[in-house]
Amino acid sequence: MTSMKMETKQYSEDFDLQNYWLILKRRWLTAATVLAATVGLVGLATSMQRPSFEANGRLLVQSNRTTSLTGVGEKVGTLESLKREGNPLDTQAVVVTSYPILQRVIDTLQLKNSKGRPMDPEELSKQLKVEAVPTTDILNLKYSDNDAEMAANVVNQIMKAYIDNNLKTNQEEANKAGRFIESQLPRAEAELQKASEELRLFRTQNQIVDLERESAANINSLSLLQDQLNQARSQLADVARQEQVVRDQLGLETGQAIDLASLSQSPGVQEALSQLQQVQTRLVTEQARFKSTTPQIQTLQQQEQDLNALLQSRVSEAVGASVQVAPGALQVGDIKRKLAESLATLQSQKLGLEGRVGTLAGLQSSFRSRMAATPTLVKQQSELERKQDLAQKAYENLTSRLQEIQVARNQQVGNARVLQNALVPTQPTGRMRLILLAAGTMIGLLLGVAAAFFRDMMDKSLKTVKEAEAQYGYTMLGLVPKFETSDTPTIVSPSADDISPRVIAMTSPRSMIHEAYQMLQANLKFMSLDKKVKTIVISSAVPREGKSEVAANLAATMAQSGRKVLLVDADMRNPSQHHLWGIVNSVGLSNVVVDQSELRQAVKPITNNLSILTAGVMPPNPLAILDSEAMTTLLETIAKDYDYVLFDTPPLAGTADAAVLGKMADGVLITVRPGVADAGSISAAKSLLDRSEPNILGLVANGVNVRYEPDSYFYYTSPREQVSERGEGARSVRSLLTK
Incomplete structure (x- = not known):
């Protein structure tokens, strides 16, 4: 159970990261524009700055072992960190940039800021950089200024002020240590005398000369x-x-x-x-x-x-x-x-022997008592001797340190010396410009990403196929990748002279797009195993989702498989099938239903198996035509003559044409295009369908940019490259549909 939870959590994290990456891919132009603008502004600001010169000096900072005075944890001049993992040079670097030293440099050189006022130590520290050279005892000092000579003078004066301060600090510590030791010597001497007297009294009282030998x-x-x-x-x-x-x-x-x-x-x-x-x-x-x-x-x-x-x-x-x-x-x-x-x-001998036995027994008891008391005496003597040794060592140590103090008070050597004086730089440094450009680039990246995410958040349309499928709640039956007319192969059907290149099933058979429609046809066939689906209404939630192209290509694909297909342009509000097929819209559906025109004259054959019934003359009330008895009769008639009848209807948003016609037909196929419809439009369209209760076959995603999908199984290399094997393309689309 725990393993399943961990896998679910890992999948969720990977999916979130994938969604973020897809957002950046969709909004790359916005991010790139913001990045370019930010870098350009930073570059312009950098080019307007005055040249800056950087002076460099080095200090050698080492522990002076001759100045170790107290020997009890306080060492003058010894650089030791309180933390074992700390570097004492880091502490000295902070000392170099301390306000007293910087203030002394400011007073000596009479430094001014850009406003002509005396410079503040904080301002000076911002232009000063002190760092320890790794694995050495060297501090590297860098100072940047518009005046090259002033930059060198500041570095040299800082090093001089630090050395003077170091020497003064060492001497003050030596004096403090001397006074401390001088105050401790009488006490140490008294402790030594007291310990010696206690040991002497102990040996006298217990008649001890040498306990070990005794x-x-x-x-x-x-x-x-x-x-x-x-x-x-x-x-x-x-x-x-x-x-x-x-x-x-x-x-x-x-x-x-x-x-x-x-x-x-x-x-x-x-x-x-x-x-x-x-x-x-x-x-x-x-x-x-x-x-x-x-x-x-x-x-x-x-x-x-x-x-x-x-x-x-x-x-x-x-x-x-x-x-x-x-x-x-x-x-x-x-x-x-x-x-x-x-x-x-014998009596005399007996008395003598009894006296001897008593004497010997008394001596034995006396020796045993002495031996029983010996460990206690040894312990007491050891404690007294240890106390005397400690007092002796403390006294000798203080005496020795006091002698060293006399040397330390008179010496004029600190722990630091100048290893390299700062020279006047001759070339301006470009490091600051690089830093500013790098910072500008980072800020631009952040702003670009933020802008991309903000624009994507403001765009309320559904971005991916998964979002559309989740919003509708219907089964996804087909995925049609996005393509441009110039992206399709140049294979042209003999009967496709006047047909629009958007009808890819006619103009470019055996292409990846064509195989996507074949997969859609196969899935529709699977959906009609229990009940034959012959009349299909194709609609969408909003305009510009490509329902007409889907209807045209699906009709052509069905006809190529040997089925007799009639494509009816039922979008009498904005007909488009006659443009796709390059035919005249003189007589069509409205004429057949209203004027009782001959169906044979209105239907225009495209191939042996494919015929088109255009919308005809645009009526004032298309819904009345679709909801009439004549339309019901027409639908029954054409359903008998054709294997499949496809209706291209208006979008569901704002009209009820598709819902009314869908109630008459065997099923409704909804076209959805990522990036066009939003959640509100889809919710309204689904509500209309729920009220009319048609048979919803499923969804077909049109114009899908496979590179922007989180789970794309298309075998995709370039827009012009076809799928290497037809079966592999079908399996890819089928894999995506069954996820």
Whole structure:
């Protein structure tokens, strides 16, 4: 659906353009006349102008890299465009034509206008042309004036004023940049000092010398600590396991085993124990000999008690606490004593290893905390270092630019210099005349086209066959191209001595016009397949559409095809058939109907198959004759004697003759000629036909200029050239009729 809409739109646009072109072809004489008049007037005005001289000078405009001062986007003397696609030379071209520079030139040279008053900068700029030479850094200055020497002086003075202005602008920018940098230096220095102090305080507070090396060292230390911690934990586990084995063998707690080992090695305890044992031995011996009441036994018992007390006292001193230990517990063997010593040693080792593990774990936690804080410290240090670097670069940059400013303030070199001074021209320029002539030609073309379209719009007649067909609403049965008598071939029929050359079917058979009438005859035959059409009324909307020629040529064409044809001139108001056929209009239709003259005497044979019944004497009321019973009787009579009867009737505009006769006949054929009838005349004629309700066979377009038609399928090369093949011409006309 979208494709169909696009094709329809494209066809409509092409058709509109084609119509415009056809209008220009129809009204070419009007357009050419207006164009010639416009160009002539412009040429006359140009020839009356005074000669003009053009001076030419050139400026070389380049960027001066030694005058780049600030380095932060503001460059003195550097030609840079704000837009990347822009050309800085275009900007300088506008500067050259600025009013301050032009006013300075006007004041220096005391330029006057044509009225003798001081020239205005706007007037000077109209005669000045400044343009950039492509792919170069050169500005080309052109100035036109009636005085050749003045033209050269103006160009040279403009270049001088521009260079002076450029140098002054550069120096002003240098001073501005210097003041700006001098105001920024203290601030940049303060920023640098502040950034350096912040970095120093950060390193001091966090005890940082070199974070990268410290981070690497921490990783190595943490790995070493982990190894040592694992080793200490392994040793601690081994010592704990040995301790448990010894404790199980000894059957004592760790504290008791330590006390036992300590008492077994105490000389005082062992000495008291030895004495106690000796007393006890003697007491047992004496008790065997004496009674318990004897002094000896009592003395020994007293000694035992004293030694036992001494032993407990020495045990408390050795242990460091008041404890009661049985004397038998103090007597241990070497194995048990060694086991107690081993248990004490293992306990000591265990305590040492536990302390080592705790120390190593604390160091590991400390290193891990430091390493966890290292990324944050690195980030903070990097930000502080970056801030210090930026402050340092800004300070160094401003210091360097300040030194360049001192050079720029003292130099007297700008960005532009004169590449070529303007010389006094010796020959006047003809460019302005050419421009005026070209402009006049363009204006003439526009005015000519406008005049052509205006005249075509004012002409209310129908211009093309399509317009006529659309206005009538009838079928187009035939198209007869426009021709002149001299355009037809010189083939003449033997019986065409007195016949008018306009009867092309008789005077020039086998021509393109003749074939057009053959196509019309064929289409009429197609129209009468259902009902035989023998009597045909041929008329038109207005005069000068060629209905009589169409009737004559169609009758001759039908007769040449072997049909018996009678051509009746029913236009008793303005008869013309007798002129076309070269016969006398003495007795005709009016005589036959009114005077009851013999039909045989009135009918004049032209060929074996073609006869003519002229109009006869002009009656006072032709409509009464055509609308009479006698006319109806005559029509019935001649219809029996001939295969075809053609009636040439008056135009439909203003008369009812054709409508009345058309009601009696089998059909009506309307002749239309592009450029003659207008929409109003056709509307009136169609209204008359609609009221009378005849059988409208269709339209035949006469005098068609095939070159002015939007869709012309005629095989057309020159007016005198015939169609190469008869069938091809018929197919061409048929194609146009079926569109």
